[in-house]
Amino acid sequence: MKLVIIGVGGMGAISLSKTIAQMAINKNLSVKSSEIHGIAKKGGLVEVQMKIDEGLSGVVLQKEADIVILLEDLYFQYAKAFLNKNGILITLTKEEKESIKKEFGDIKFANSFILGRFIKKQSIFDKLDAVEVLKNIKFSEKNLKAFERGIG
Amino acid sequence: MKLFLSGNEAIAFGLLEAGVRFISGYPGTPSSEVLPAAVKLAKQFKIDGYFNWAVNEKVAFEETTAASIANIPVAFVAKQVGLNVAMDPYMNTALVGSDGGLVVVVADDPGPHSSQTEQDSRFMAYFAKIPVLEPSTPKEAYLFAKKALNLSRQYKIPVMIRTTTRVSHSKEDIEVGRLSNYTIKAQFNKNTDRYAATPHFRYLLHKQLNEKIEKIKNNEFEIKTYFSGKKLIITSGISFAYLYDIITEYKLTDKLTIAKIDMPYPLNEETLHRLTDKFEEVIIIEEGYPVIELQFRKECKGREDGTVPKEGELTIDVIKSILQKLSIMPEEKSSKLIKPPFKRPSLCPGCGHRTAFYAIKQVFKDDAIYTGDIGCYTLGLNLKAVDTVHCMGASVSFGFGFQKAFGLSNIKKPVVATIGDSTFFHSGITPLIDAVHNNSPFIVVILDNSTVAMTGNQPTPTNTYNEDGSKATPVLIENIVKAIGVDFLKICDAYDFDCMEKALLEAKDYIENYSSPAVLIFRHPCIYTTEGLKNNPRFKRVFVDEQLCKGCKICIENFECPSLIFNGSVVEIDTTTCINCGQCVVSCPFDAIKVEK
Numbered sequence: 001m002k003l004v005i006i007g008v009g010g011m012g013a014i015s016l017s018k019t020i021a022q023m024a025i026n027k028n029l030s031v032k033s034s035e036i037h038g039i040a041k042k043g044g045l046v047e048v049q050m051k052i053d054e055g056l057s058g059v060v061l062q063k064e065a066d067i068v069i070l071l072e073d074l075y076f077q078y079a080k081a082f083l084n085k086n087g088i089l090i091t092l093t094k095e096e097k098e099s100i101k102k103e104f105g106d107i108k109f110a111n112s113f114i115l116g117r118f119i120k121k122q123s124i125f126d127k128l129d130a131v132e133v134l135k136n137i138k139f140s141e142k143n144l145k146a147f148e149r150g151i152g
Numbered sequence: 153m154k155l156f157l158s159g160n161e162a163i164a165f166g167l168l169e170a171g172v173r174f175i176s177g178y179p180g181t182p183s184s185e186v187l188p189a190a191v192k193l194a195k196q197f198k199i200d201g202y203f204n205w206a207v208n209e210k211v212a213f214e215e216t217t218a219a220s221i222a223n224i225p226v227a228f229v230a231k232q233v234g235l236n237v238a239m240d241p242y243m244n245t246a247l248v249g250s251d252g253g254l255v256v257v258v259a260d261d262p263g264p265h266s267s268q269t270e271q272d273s274r275f276m277a278y279f280a281k282i283p284v285l286e287p288s289t290p291k292e293a294y295l296f297a298k299k300a301l302n303l304s305r306q307y308k309i310p311v312m313i314r315t316t317t318r319v320s321h322s323k324e325d326i327e328v329g330r331l332s333n334y335t336i337k338a339q340f341n342k343n344t345d346r347y348a349a350t351p352h353f354r355y356l357l358h359k360q361l362n363e364k365i366e367k368i369k370n371n372e373f374e375i376k377t378y379f380s381g382k383k384l385i386i387t388s389g390i391s392f393a394y395l396y397d398i399i400t401e402y403k404l405t406d407k408l409t410i411a412k413i414d415m416p417y418p419l420n421e422e423t424l425h426r427l428t429d430k431f432e433e434v435i436i437i438e439e440g441y442p443v444i445e446l447q448f449r450k451e452c453k454g455r456e457d458g459t460v461p462k463e464g465e466l467t468i469d470v471i472k473s474i475l476q477k478l479s480i481m482p483e484e485k486s487s488k489l490i491k492p493p494f495k496r497p498s499l500c501p502g503c504g505h506r507t508a509f510y511a512i513k514q515v516f517k518d519d520a521i522y523t524g525d526i527g528c529y530t531l532g533l534n535l536k537a538v539d540t541v542h543c544m545g546a547s548v549s550f551g552f553g554f555q556k557a558f559g560l561s562n563i564k565k566p567v568v569a570t571i572g573d574s575t576f577f578h579s580g581i582t583p584l585i586d587a588v589h590n591n592s593p594f595i596v597v598i599l600d601n602s603t604v605a606m607t608g609n610q611p612t613p614t615n616t617y618n619e620d621g622s623k624a625t626p627v628l629i630e631n632i633v634k635a636i637g638v639d640f641l642k643i644c645d646a647y648d649f650d651c652m653e654k655a656l657l658e659a660k661d662y663i664e665n666y667s668s669p670a671v672l673i674f675r676h677p678c679i680y681t682t683e684g685l686k687n688n689p690r691f692k693r694v695f696v697d698e699q700l701c702k703g704c705k706i707c708i709e710n711f712e713c714p715s716l717i718f719n720g721s722v723v724e725i726d727t728t729t730c731i732n733c734g735q736c737v738v739s740c741p742f743d744a745i746k747v748e749k
Contacts, residue, residue, distance in 0.1 A: 021156040025325050031156065032289070033323045045492050055400075056289060057393035058322045059468050062489055074493060081490035 001124055002060045003050040004082045007071030009037065016069070016111045017048040019137070020118075023129045024052050034058035045075065052124060067122060069114055090117050100149075104142050112143040116150020127151060157326050159290040159319040163257055164189035166297025169329050172227045172255065173201035173336050174219040176212040178578065179607035180231030181266040182317040183259035187229050188610070191620045197331040204618045205610055208544070208578040213238035216254060217245045220310075221347065222338040225253040225301055232260045232273050237544065237579070239276075245310055246280035247357045248346060249364070253305040255297065256282070256312040259320045262439055262465040268526075268543060270463065272440030277312045278417045281365050283372070284312040285415055288392040290324040296414070303372065307364050316439055317465075318390045365418050373420035375427055381408035383480065384431035386424070386448070388413045389439050394468040402481050419447040428452075435459065437474065439466045453478070498534055501715040502688055502731040504646030504676025505529045505599050509537040510711055510739065511652035511674075512568055512597065515660065520566040521558075523550040525580070527572040528606045529599050534712045538570065545579025547571045548596055551669075552587045555594040566660060567594035573629060574604040574612040581632060584669065588637045593663035595656075596671045598629055599646070601678040609680055629673055638671045646676035647687070649738045679731065689732035693748040696723050700744035711739035 003020070007013035017033055024031035029052055036047045049060035065082040070091040083089060092100075092110055101107045112134060119130055134143045157165065164186050167175070175190050177183070190203045202219075206212035209230045216226040228238070235242065235258050245254065258276070261267040277284035285300055287293040293315060300311040345353050379399060385408055387395055392412045399408055411427060413419070416438070428434050428450065436445045436454035445454040453459040460466070460474060469489075475481045499506045509532040512522075524530055524538030525547035532538040540550050551569035558565040571580045576598050584596060604610040611618055613627040633641050640662045644651035652674055659670035677684035701722040708716045708723065715730035716723055723744075734747040 018156060021323065021325070025154050025156060031325045034318065035321055035323070044495060044497075047492075056396045057318075057390070057468070058324070059318075059394070059397070061468060063487065078490050078492040 001052045001054070001067070001122060002065045002084075003052065003067050003069070004060050004065045004079070005048040005050070005069045005071070006075050006079045007046050008074075009044050009046055011046070011071050012108050012111045013046045013048055013071055016115065017050060019111075019115065019130075019133050020050065020052075022133045023125050026132060027125070027129060029053040029124070032056070032058035034060075067118065069118060071111070071114070088121050090114060090121060100146065104146055109139075109142055109146040112146035113150035116147045116152070119151060154325050154327050156323055157290055157294070157328075158185060158321055158323045159287065159293040159315055160185035160259070160321070161189040162290045162294035162324075162326055163297045163313060163315070164193060165326075165328050165331070166294040167227050167255060167257075167301065168193050168197075168199060168201075168331055170298040170301040171225045171253070171334070172301060173199070174216060174224050174226040175201075175203045175229060176206045176215045176226075177229030177257075178206060178209045178212055178234055178237075179604050179610045180234045180259075181607055182261055182315075182320040183229055183231040183234070183257065184607040184610070185320070186257055186259075188608075188619060193331060194620070197333070199331060199333050200336060203620055204622075207613060209234040209238040210241060213241040213245065217241060217248075217250070220250040220252045220254040221248075222340050223252040224336060224338055225305070226250075227255040227257055227301075229257045230259075231267065232258055232271050233267055233269060233543065234258075235273055235276055242276075243280050246282045247354065247361055248349070249308040249357075249361070250304055250310050251308060253301045254310040255300045255304060256310050257297075258312060258314050260314060260316045260440060262316055265317055268541075270440075270465075272443060273312065273314045274416050274443040275441055277314070278443060280310075281361050281418075282310045282312055283365070283368050283415055284314050284417050286314050286389040286413075287319055288389055288412070290319065290322055291326050292414075293319060294326050294328065303368070307368055309361070309364050309368070314389070316390055369418035369420050373415060373418065373423055375423065376412040376414070377427070378410040378412065379405045379408055381406055382431065383407065383433045383435065384409045384411060384428060386411045386413065386428070386434065386436045386444060386452075387438060388416050388444060391437050391439050391466055391471065394466075394471050395437065398468065398472060398475065398481075404475075404481060407480055413444060416443050417447070419444060421447060421449060424448060425450065435478065437466070437471060496534065497531060498712065498714050499528060499531045500679060501713050501729050502679045502733040502735070503528070504601060504674070504678075505532065506535070506711065506713060507649055507735045507738075508597065508599055508646045508652060508674040509535040509570070511649055511656060512570070513537045513710070515653060515656040516566060516568060520568045521554050523547040523554065523567065523569045525569075525571040525575050527575050527604075528601075529570055529572055532570060535710070537568075543579075544575055545571070545583060547575075548580045548587065549583035551594045551596065552583060552590070552592045555592045556590075564664075566663065569594065569596045571596065571598055572605075573598060573600040573602060573614055576629060577613050577627070581636070584633070584638070584671070585636050587669040591667035592669055593667050594669055595659045595663060596669055598633075598671065598673045600629060600673055600675040601646075602675070602683065603678045603681050605678045605680060609678065633671045633673075639666070639668055640670035641673070643673040643675060646674040647690075647733070647735060649735075687733075691732045691734045691747040691749060694725055694730060694732050694734050694736070695746055695748070696725060697744045697746050698722050700742050701740075702742055702744070704742075706741060707736055707739040707745065711736050
């Protein structure tokens with residue numbers, strides 16, 4: 001699977017990629033990633049390209065990705081460029097983001113919500129693979145709840 | 153145990169696992185994470201050792217060489233231009249050799265993404281006659297780190313690991329071994345013929361070095377081959393990973409054979425020729441300079457004949473276009489790459505450097521020559537208060553050179569040099585000695601944020617701790633400046649515009665009347681450090697009074713804070729990035745920017 005996560009600094013794009021990488025490691029699948037971040041520390045583009053169970057390099061080209069997770073709407077056109085013919089874009093509406101922030105107190109929990117969406121859109125990982133990793137991270141209870149909400 | 157590690161973290165793990173117990177270096181992208189990763193692992197696995205930053209790469213290299221001669225396994229870490237700084241001891245260590253094992257970790261930056269050059273350190277290995285291992289993936293970075301130390305111990309020669317940005321900053325699942333502590337036992341067998349060799353004995357050391365490299369070439373060189381096509385591509389490093397992915401993805405396995413070289417120097421040309429003679433065409437694709445290609449000494453396609461571009465990063469897209477040009481894979485319908493919306497890199501909102509540059513610019517306008525240096529404050533470019541950026545410490549020596557050149561022409565031209573605290577320690581002190589000694593009147597502004605900010609906030613010699621958290625003795629910049637013999641020295645908080653403006657005007661007056669440099673220290677901790685965070689937010693709220701704002705954008709143009717945004721008629725504060733420091737207030741001629749206490 002070729003996956004791209006696009007966000008801006010401080011949103012947790014890299015943490016999300018680590019969660020997915022750990023899910024792959026737990027299943028004994030190969031996982032590679034390639035991170036690109038701009039010079040600007042705050043608010044700059046953060047892009048993580050990932051290959052799971054394939055390839056040698058972590059690089060994913062435009063028109064190649066099976067799934068793109070977009071955390072920042074500013075990069076919508078850019079994110080779309082990565083999708084292959086049958087590729088899927090996963091993102092949240094403004095309303096969804098606001099309701100997550102309201103319910104969980106921090107927009108960062110949107111990443112667990114979006115992980116729930118991701119689980120539904122692919123066939124390598126199932127719900128339990130994600131739960132196994134989420135229960136061992138910080139604020140696991142809230143993250144698990146946000147994840148359940150994302151699965152719907 | 154399987155871990156998800158970056159290339160740099162993998163190198164740190166491999167070095168520690170192989171027994172390295174002394175690492176020194178100087179931070180520089182893309183190499184900066186190796187040493188902190190070693191510190192973290194040492195703490196986690198309770199491993200004794202010395203893992204800290206040195207004041208610059210030359211010092212770091214000499215420290216590691218000595219520890220290696222004391223029979224401890226050691227490593228030196230730097231980026232490619234950092235190795236340039238260490239060239240003097242580096243060249244000689246190759247000759248003298250190592251004892252406890254010495255791994256030279258160098259991260260190159262093709263592109264370049266954040267460097268002044270895109271040089272290829274494998275040539276530095278060739279130049280010094282030491283072996284170089286070039287990993288293609290983080291997994292290999294881990295394996296090669298261990299291999300490098302073992303090779304070094306076996307042949308008593310420093311061994312280089314050369315990575316590039318893409319290997320250093322990629323991550324991969326890696327099956328790692330065990331880290332365990334052992335008792336470090338230093339010993340030194342005195343041998344002046346080797347460790348204090350006079351020129352008379354130097355050629356003997358050179359002879360020994362040549363013998364070592366000949367042995368390594370014959371015993372250690374190997375080629376790994378993949379796929380079964382009629383055309384052969386010789387490759388190494390990240391280019392191998394890219395080629396492997398393209399060939400499997402586009403099903404070119406029966407068109408191409410790949411020969412992967414892990415050790416590009418010393419290259420065993422006989423072994424290589426035995427393989428290449430079987431192929432109708434040989435193409436060499438390697439990231440950087442034609443290091444393998446020049447050692448190959450036979451007809452081939454590559455960088456020399458223009459098949460591979462002579463500059464820029466060898467990205468997967470570039471490699472694809474090379475294969476298309478050679479008709480190995482079909483041309484794709486030309487599709488434009490979509491670029492992400494461009495955001496100019498800028499000093500962070502709340503950065504003290506911005507107010508300092510603003511003050512400098514207010515005092516000297518467009519009249520001065522502004523020599524800048526390497527670090528976050530290179531972005532003084534945006535405030536038009538930086539005219540030159542060359543290499544570490546060059547702001548001071550450039551200041552000297554410009555002042556003398558204009559002085560010789562009897563032209564009055566103020567020169568203002570800006571340099572960060574860590575860069576001052578690294579290479580700014582020696583040119584300041586020259587400026588005092590040779591009576592050069594120009595201004596040196598030391599922008600002290602008490603951290604190496606740009607590479608990820610590593611400690612500097614002014615801090616009370618080093619990378620491993622151990623207690624360190626702070627070395628004060630003002631004491632050094634005074635000791636050099638600088639008469640004019642003023643210190644201001646970089647959040648205090650009035651203090652800086654006054655000091656700059658006095659310094660201007662001083663350099664017009666005296667033949668000596670004036671030094672100003674504008675000090676404010678980086679907002680990305682605990683110390684810096686303590687200072688903010690300074691106000692409850694910073695806002696623009698819409699009635700007073702004329703929409704002239706003077707604040708945006710001159711102060712250049714990303715939190716100041718023009719909405720079409722007036723300026724607004726971007727509350728998602730503003731940290732309410734209130735530093736922009738001074739930049740509005742109509743007092744439209746207000747603060748709420």
